[in-house]
Amino acid sequence: MQPDHPQKHIGTHATLASQGLTACFHRMSSTHKLLRDCAATLIPAGDIVVLEAGTEVTVTQALGGSVTVRTPMGLFRIAPADIEALGADAASQYGKKEETVVAGPVNQEALWESLKGCFDPEIPVNIVDLGLIYHLELSPGDRGGQKVAAKMTLTAQGCGMGPVIAADAKSKLEALPGVESAEVEIVWDPVWNPRMISDAGRKQLGLE
Numbered sequence: 001m002q003p004d005h006p007q008k009h010i011g012t013h014a015t016l017a018s019q020g021l022t023a024c025f026h027r028m029s030s031t032h033k034l035l036r037d038c039a040a041t042l043i044p045a046g047d048i049v050v051l052e053a054g055t056e057v058t059v060t061q062a063l064g065g066s067v068t069v070r071t072p073m074g075l076f077r078i079a080p081a082d083i084e085a086l087g088a089d090a091a092s093q094y095g096k097k098e099e100t101v102v103a104g105p106v107n108q109e110a111l112w113e114s115l116k117g118c119f120d121p122e123i124p125v126n127i128v129d130l131g132l133i134y135h136l137e138l139s140p141g142d143r144g145g146q147k148v149a150a151k152m153t154l155t156a157q158g159c160g161m162g163p164v165i166a167a168d169a170k171s172k173l174e175a176l177p178g179v180e181s182a183e184v185e186i187v188w189d190p191v192w193n194p195r196m197i198s199d200a201g202r203k204q205l206g207l208e
Contacts, residue, residue: 030059030090038085040076043068043121046160051076057086062094064119064126064168077121077164106146106178111136114172120155120165125204127152127169131196134187145180148173152184153192162186 038051051057057069057076065080067090084091115133116126127133135151152169154162166184173182194207202208 030093032057032059032086032090034085035087036085038078038082040069040078040082041121041161041164043075043077044156044159044161046162046164049076059086059090059094061119061121061124063124064117065095066119066121066168067094068121075122077161106138106176108136108138110176111138111148111150111173114176115150115169118165118169118172121161123155123205125197125201127165129198129201129204130155131192131198131201132165133169134190141180143180145178148179148182150182150184151187153187153190155192157188157191 034051034053034055034057036053038053038055040049040051041047042049051071055071057071059067060070060075061068067078067083067086069076069078078085080095083095086094112128112133115136116128118127119125120127120130120132123130132152132154133150134153135149137149139147139149141147150169150173152166154165163186166186170182170184173179173184197205197207199208
C-alpha cells in the first residue's frame with residue numbers, strides 16, 4: 001500500500017529550515033531494496049504506511065535504533081523492529097547496538113543520559129541537546145520502583161512525528177533499571193527556538 005497523500009512536502013522542520021540549517025543535516029548514501037513489505041511512518045505527517053517489497057530506499061539518518069529513509073514519495077521512519085527489511089547487512093550496520101546498563105539507583109543524571117539516545121528522525125542531534133526536554137521528575141512508583149514524568153516539546157508545532165518521538169523517549173526511560181513507568185507529555189510553552197540547542201548540539205550542526 002502506498003501513502004494516501006504522497007503530494008505532501010517532506011522536508012526538514014520549517015523552524016530549523018528557516019534558520020538556514022538544512023545543509024547541516026546528516027546525509028548518508030546507502031541505498032537498499034526492501035526485502036519485504038515494511039511498516040513505516042511518513043515524515044513529518046506521522047501517518048503509518050506500508051512500503052512495498054522491492055521499494056528502493058536511501059538511508060539519510062540512522063540514529064537511536066531507527067532509520068530514516070528517502071523514497072520517491074518522501075521521507076519515512078523505519079522502526080528498529082523493521083530494519084531487517086533492508087537486509088542483513090543493513091540490520092547489522094544500523095540496528096540497535098548494545099547499550100550500557102546504568103548501575104545503581106535511577107537518578108536525574110541517568111534519565112537525561114537515556115534520552116540522549118532519542119532522536120528526531122530528521123535532525124542528527126539527540127532531543128536533549130536539541131533542547132526539547134523541559135522537565136524530568138522522579139517519584140515513588142506503585143510497585144517499589146520509580147515513576148518518571150517528562151515534558152518535552154518539538155521543533156515545530158505542526159510536526160506529526162511528536163507521538164513517535166514521545167513514544168521513543170518513553171521506551172528509553174522505561175528501559176532504565178528501577179523505572180517502573182514513564183509518561184511523556186508534549187507541551188508548547190515555552191515555544192522552542194534554535195537558541196535552546198546546547199553547545200554540543202550547535203557544534204554537531206556546524207553552528208559554531
